[in-house]
Amino acid sequence: MSAGKKRVAILISGRGSNMVALIEAAKAEDYPAAIVVVLSNRPDAAGLAHARAAGIETAIVDHRQFGENRAAFEQALDAQLQQHRIDLVCLAGFMRLLTPGFVGLWSGRMLNIHPALLPQFKGLDTHRRALEAGVEHHGATVHFVVPEMDSGPIVAQESVPVLEGDTEETLARRVLEAEHRIYPQALRLVAEGRATFSASGGQQTPR
Numbered sequence: 545m546s547a548g549k550k551r552v553a554i555l556i557s558g559r560g561s562n563m564v565a566l567i568e569a570a571k572a573e574d575y576p577a578a579i580v581v582v583l584s585n586r587p588d589a590a591g592l593a594h595a596r597a598a599g600i601e602t603a604i605v606d607h608r609q610f611g612e613n614r615a616a617f618e619q620a621l622d623a624q625l626q627q628h629r630i631d632l633v634c635l636a637g638f639m640r641l642l643t644p645g646f647v648g649l650w651s652g653r654m655l656n657i658h659p660a661l662l663p664q665f666k667g668l669d670t671h672r673r674a675l676e677a678g679v680e681h682h683g684a685t686v687h688f689v690v691p692e693m694d695s696g697p698i699v700a701q702e703s704v705p706v707l708e709g710d711t712e713e714t715l716a717r718r719v720l721e722a723e724h725r726i727y728p729q730a731l732r733l734v735a736e737g738r739a740t741f742s743a744s745g746g747q748q749t750p751r
């Protein structure tokens with residue numbers, strides 16, 4: 545890895561197609577970030593095999609081993625991030641809600657991708673809800689993570705048309721293609737310091 549590249553961890557729970565898009569983008573010599581580790585809270589996440597095939601280190605922090613103890617789960621996650629000297633965290637289909645404490649530790653240094661044009665359609669089932677609402681445009685958003693779900697400052701967004709006859713599947717596919725374009729772009733902006741976010745309350749104190 546060239547000196548000066550930001551060290552990135554990607555957190556997944558499933559398929560990992562956004563993870564793959566980030567790994568592919570980071571292969572470019574002039575990309576300002578290197579994917580150092582992929583962490584999953586699920587041992588069976590399909591994305592893990594893709595990460596390993598790409599030669600990226602993986603680790604599992606299985607939330608079920610911590611029962612109700614969310615703090616212990618997050619401490620284990622944070623320990624992995626510290627151990628790998630991570631600068632930036634990318635959530636990519638990571639299906640655990642993170643506590644304000646953990647989010648505060650990584651404030652301004654953690655991104656998420658959401659399959660909708662935020663602030664529209666926060667939460668789950670965005671494609672179904674977009675079709676039900678009859679919107680003409682849907683899309684994807686990359687944002688800084690803040691304690692409130694799907695609510696942080698937006699780094700990148702791409703809109704796609706909703707077409708006559710779209711089903712959840714066809715719409716999801718079109719949005720996913722946009723996701724794969726904007727996540728690498730957004731990570732570049734943040735890694736280069738061209739998109740920044742500093743929460744009030746001094747949460748960014750380096751450790």
Ligand code: GRF
Nearest residue numbers: 559560561562637657658659
């Ligand atoms: C994506 O639609 C992403 O926006 C959402 O979860 C899905 C993850 O897909 N947060 P993948 O695992 O990256 O393929």
